[in-house]
Amino acid sequence: MSADNQTPEKNIVRLTGRLVLRTFGQRSKSEHLGVYLVCDQKEYLIRPAGANPFMNNPLMKLAGKTITAEGYIVDYVFLARSWAEEDSSPDTTI
Template sequence: MSADNYSEKDSIRLTGRLVLRTFGQRSKSEHLGVYLVTDQGDYLIRPTGANPFMNNPLMKLAGKTITAEGYIVDYVFLARSWQEGEEDPRPDAAI
């Protein structure tokens, strides 16, 4: 999956929450993966160009909402950039 094969026009923007889930359960590749959970679906996410076998820098943002720009290859969202989103305040939270 080379980032060189995709241009800026292929880029999409997704907003969702980062969650940790087991990837490749009951296989030699089993590990804790970072998923972007969106209205459009759930995607394993990692930065473009990052080694898939090393720690994912997005892991520290688990539980937070982000907006990421990148592209999808199969089930993986390769993020070129991301920004931590602000939580939507609930109107009834002050009650």
């Protein structure tokens, strides 16, 4: 089941946190370097909504920076529809 198949428009949330690179699925066939959004209360694997989960994540280049992202949560994945670096003006929208 793909997380992208569930697009609950009414459940759109806005989160602010720091992007961190960590190993996902350690010691499994799915092991890879993942991008996590680390917020005050929780952390989520993050990727752009509609993006192929097996391709490079464009958010990887923002690792270490704080962003505000808008999207929806499916299990442990935050599917970002848009995001912006904190203290920067331009938005990046998919």
